[in-house]
Amino acid sequence: MSKNTTVYIDQLKHHVGQQVTLQGWLYNSRASGKIQFLILRDGTGLCQCIVEKGNVPDELFERIKHLGQESSLKVTGTVRADERSLGGHELAVTDAEVICPAEGYPITPKAHGVDFLMKHRHLHFRSQRQWCIGKVRHTVVDAIRRFFNDNGFVLIDTPIFTTVVGEDQTSLFEVDYFGRPLHLTQTGQLYLESAAMSFGRVYCFGPTFRAEKSKTRRHLTEFWMVEPEVAFIDLPGLLELAENFVTYIVRRVLADNRGELESLGADIALLERIQPPFYRLTYTETVEILKGDKTRDFLARELAELKSEKQQTESRIAELEQQQSGQIKQWQKDKIAAELIELRSALAELDTRIENNPTHAQLAAEFPWGKDLGGSDETIISRMHDKPVFVTHYPKEAKAFYMRTDRANDKVVENFDMLAPAGFGEIIGGSVREDDYERLLARIHAQGLDPGTHDWYLDLRKYGSVPHGGFGLGVERTLAWITGEKHIRQCIPFPRMMDKVYI
């Protein structure tokens, strides 16, 4: 008899006026005597469900009233459009079935600390912020695959257990492989180069592992990286590929996840400006900028801004504290308390930035040509620009053995990093590869590496060597930049950090 259809919340707009059933979890609820507002989530979105006394049996009305957060249930009712409701649609409930009542759900709709949320990661997924980031991550990953698949690239799955060392031995996880030491991959690049000589354009996409002892908001020990590798390409060609690639990802997210970006508070205007060409600087130009007046003035201005921001925050805190001790209503006190908590944590961050500013200024001013750019240096350059910046031609000594020496200046290599704008920093690192057998062998020796383990890699330069290159893009860093999320650990479902694995 029932022509009742079970639908997902994101399809409600197609069912206005119809009777439907939703299945999901109770995200939040408010009761007001004879009317209740249930916020239901079902994985596709949130929907406010209105339960009015008289429209459902009294017994059910009472039962729903005492349902805890995250109880699972089915609700049936009529879909109607209503501006007052989030999403613009709501359900006038006529019936409901509790599947599993929940009591004492630990993550309340109020504020929680990072450590608490990380320890409850398995539940934290259900929160709006994590849900939005997960949806954007899905789009980013799909856009990555689509871009390469649609542009003639062939997917090559490179091994996780590796015998070769891409960069620095100390940053590798060693595993006992039936008594023989192997390493978890930190790049698929060397294998990919061999594949590029077969397919021309290839890419690999998977998890990668770094044992660096880095405890910052930009580091994970396990993260996802996509690496294209192209035969017959030069540095300008690689930069063009990278900027088209990043632009494509950003456009896809803008098209598919505008609601999520808004909800996350991402800088949409900034994302809309992302289009080729990106800025191009050489390492030498970058060092000159860092040591020059522009950077000094920029940091001084930033310090002044931070200080005035701090002063404003402090006086606002004092003002609120004053109000708090006066005779006011309870709800006003709550509001003030919530604002105070926010202001105090903002103040702590301002203090850190004020404290770091002179150090960063000194590091930049005294930057010696030849050193690799530090995190703070990248942040400075990145903050000075409103679009991504390519930094190219780093000193040979600071870089990996496989990067191609610039034939016009043998102190530098034909490599590049791409810095995301507005302070997020590096999201891509890449290079043209050394294609000359003798030069590559010399570099292997110079860096104290074992030529024996690189036999097969050297072979690629023996049999029809061609100019080729590629780069690696960090998925979580890209995601953090796009979503405006401060910490990379929020951008992967189960983060693995130095010395810390929660679940």
Next chain:
RNA sequence: UCCCCGAUAGCUCAAUCGGUAGAGCGAGCGGCUGUUAACCGCUAGGUUGUAGGUUCGAGUCCUACUCGGGGAGCCA
């Protein structure tokens, strides 16, 4: 490996000069027919991270440790 900050109720945080440990949220009960982190009233909830020290008296001061946060180096 180094530097800075922190640990008080299930959660987020207060506690002035060293003087009996407080709010809100959440939980429980009651009220309210349009709420948007709803609101109002009542109830329960604590060995102040651990170990020692100073003191008539320590959440507060000192030492060590444990755990957590941020940053440097290095990197996607």
